[in-house]
Amino acid sequence: MSTITSTALQTSYPPLLPNSFNANQPKTIRLYPLSNYTFGTKETQPEEDPSVLARLKRLEEHYVEHGMRRTCEGILVCHEHNHPHILMLQIANAFFKLPGDYLKPEDDEVEGFKMRLNERLAPVGSQFSGEGVNEEWEIGDTLAQWWRPNFETFMYPFIPAHVTRPKECKKLYFIQLPRQSKSP
Template sequence: MSTITQSALQSSYPPVLPKSFNSNQPTTIRLYPLSNYTFGTKETQPEEDPSVLARLKRLEEHYNQHGMRRTCEGILVCHEHNHPHILMLQIANAFFKLPGDYLHPEDEEIEGFKARLNERLAPVGTQFTGEGVNDEWQIGDTLAQWWRPNFETFMYPFIPAHVTRPKECKKLYFIQLPRRKVLSVPKNMKLLAVPLFELYDNTARYGPQLSAIPHLLSRYNFEFVDDNGNVVAVTPGGGPDPSSLQPIVLAGGDEMRVETNGDDFPYGMIC
């Protein structure tokens, strides 16, 4: 009998344990605490486009030359207070996006994605040494595909019936974080740890792609590990205190500025 089950049975009100309810589910995911990870900053990475219109114009040029653009982003999960948190980037105190970017036309999918993740989050030079600096990214399941049917800001989790040549496909992958890892964020961005409940049904702030992440992760069961490597909670289990869970700024934000030429848009809507 596990330590967790023993503790539950020794409580004042031991639970009624139902039969197993875990058939046909993926492997349980182990989440490590936020305190296990080291965060730093590196040189500024300016946005390639000064406005939404410029971004869409570049997309059109890419499509005419190379066909549909392939974009890869990662859902990196850790935990705080035994509640899953998603690591994401914030730009100009307003726009949110997952780590990743579009692939170069010649890139193979997974290796190209790892290269884009390194551009965003890998430490540089001798900034850090030790465990977790050069760990390989563990790219897991594809959790969603979003399609851009035209040279417009809207993306959909399906291809509309009248569209035969979508202009972009964005894939979201689950990334299993190791026990320890070193991450560095460009100075003009912030790296946040956002709890699932903050994302859920919050399209006004995060857009439809990011607010859908709790749905995408609901297929998994989680076990939560403490700083010493001990499993301290599992799914299903008791919920955390929501008052203690807020987005946490991990690094960056020193040079938060971006020009939008008057366009005001939530980044999750157009990235």
């Protein structure tokens, strides 16, 4: 017959207790049904640049005059049949993009972004003139940040070590949608 003995490990450090269940939990994100919102079309806006090279040339001209370009885009989420959907803009029946745009050099980031959202998403026939920014846009957390180190198409989620003056910074923000769109 053998005897089993147990030895407890002892340490001078107190035990690490996990945080409570409610500690460091993410904020609640409410997703509302797609049917709560109205959608429309706007006049076709001509492409600013006929080619990618022309767009990069315009970026270079902007950089010389104003420095690094700042771009903000929004992630707006709703649900259809309990499946999440990200709302995007359809451009010329060719491709889709997130709502947002370049900021003016003098604009505050969040307030300038709200103005760009109003320009892009305001209902047709509204008299948005750049004043009276829709304070109801709930600009949330930054979900991604991309850097354009040179006048090229490539963007990275970091600034490469050899780059001291990036040409563009693009931020993607989560935007909490209201329960439903307002009637015109």
